[in-house]
Amino acid sequence: MTNSRRHPTAIIASGAALADDVQVGPYAVVEERVSIGPGSVIGPHAVIHSHAHIGARNRIHAHAVIADTPQDYAFKGEETRVEIGDDNIIREGVTIHRSTQPDVPTRVGSGCFLMAYSHVAHGCQVGDG
Incomplete structure (x- = not known):
C-alpha cells in the first residue's frame, strides 16, 4: 500500500490491502479487511467498509x-x-450492502454498470455485464 496514490484527506486503515496503483480520492474512507485490486479508482467521499473484496479496474x-x-x-x-x-x-x-449469511456474499460480477443511487441489497447476486 505504500505506493498507492491517495489524497491526503483520505482515511485508509492500516489493515486494508490496496494494489500499488489504486487511487483514493478526497475524504474517502477505506476500512480494515478490505482488498482493492489494481487499476481501481475510489472517488471522493466514497466509503468502503470492512469485509469488501473489490477486483481490478473498478471505478x-x-x-x-x-x-x-x-x-x-x-x-x-x-x-x-x-x-x-x-x-x-x-x-x-x-450502495452495496453485506449479506446476512456468512456463507453467501453479496456479489457483483464483472463488467457491470451500476447507475447513480442504485442499491444492491444484502445477499443479492448480480451477474457479469
Whole structure:
C-alpha cells in the first residue's frame, strides 16, 4: 500500500490491502479487511467498509457506500462480505450492502454498470455485464 496514490484527506486503515496503483480520492474512507485490486479508482467521499473484496479496474464514484451492514432485523452482526469483480463502474451514491449469511456474499460480477443511487441489497447476486 505504500505506493498507492491517495489524497491526503483520505482515511485508509492500516489493515486494508490496496494494489500499488489504486487511487483514493478526497475524504474517502477505506476500512480494515478490505482488498482493492489494481487499476481501481475510489472517488471522493466514497466509503468502503470492512469485509469488501473489490477486483481490478473498478471505478467507484463519489459518495458510493460499499459493504455497509445489511438492512435486515434478522442480522445479528455475523461476519459477512461483499465481493465485486473486475471492470465495473459504480456511480455516485450507489450502495452495496453485506449479506446476512456468512456463507453467501453479496456479489457483483464483472463488467457491470451500476447507475447513480442504485442499491444492491444484502445477499443479492448480480451477474457479469
